[in-house]
Amino acid sequence: MSQNALSGLEQALQERGYRLTAARRAILAALADAGGHVTADELAAAVHRVAPRVGRMTVYRTLDLLGELGLLRPVYQGTGAAHYVLLLDGxxxxxxxxxxxxxxxxxxxxxxxxxxxxxxxxxxxxxxxxxxxxxxxxxxxx
Ligand SMILES: [Zn+2]
Ligand SMILES: [Zn+2]
Ligand SMILES: [Zn+2]
Structure with a gap:
């Protein structure tokens, strides 16, 4: 599932004319590994483990971008931080x-x-x- 999720995300970005930078690849891979359910902080920590040079702000900006492209939505459960979930097939x-x-x-x-x-x-x-x-x-x- 995570391999499909990853290629789906990469393809969706490329189709919309966004470059797959090393930072974006690392972020998308971490997102797919998490099964498409993650808080921004969890995602930043996971990205940091495999790509320490990718900053937290880059992770947040990429989450915003994926949200704008309709590939991701925040879910609020209780008072905790928003959880992001992938809308891979819409x-x-x-x-x-x-x-x-x-x-x-x-x-x-x-x-x-x-x-x-x-x-x-x-x-x-x-x-x-x-x-x-x-x-x-x-x-x-x-
Ligand atoms: Zn129950
Ligand atoms: Zn879910
Ligand atoms: Zn549905």
Whole structure:
């Protein structure tokens, strides 16, 4: 999965005319290694381990860039730092347990039609979505 994520990210940047600098490669690789779930500080630390010359600001700027390109979204859970999640194929889905905070990833998606409908209604060019269902996981349901 992480190899696919990495090549997907590299390809997406190149298609949009961004150069794959050594710093960007290191950041994308760390992001893919993390399974596409990471805080900015965790990512900066992971990048620092393999590429000590890549500064924290470069990591933050790259996160911003990926966000602008619709490849990444911040998720806020509680009061902690934002978690960044990859929207590799334009979407990302979670089941979030409100009791134990477990997060389950799932791939099934039936939202393409809805995105098109609301996009048309509001003249909005939908580029991706992040979906979270909240509730109780199987360990936590009574
Ligand atoms: Zn639970
Ligand atoms: Zn996720
Ligand atoms: Zn979806």
């Amino acid at each position: 979407h990302h889905h979670h089941l979030v347990c409100s009791r134990c905070r477990r997060v389950i990833e799932f791939d099934e998606c039936a939202l393409a039609e809805l995105a098109e409908t609301v996009g048309r209604r509001y003249g909005f060019a939908v580029e991706g979505h992040l979906l979270e269902f909240y509730g109780r996981c199987s360990d936590c349901s009574d």
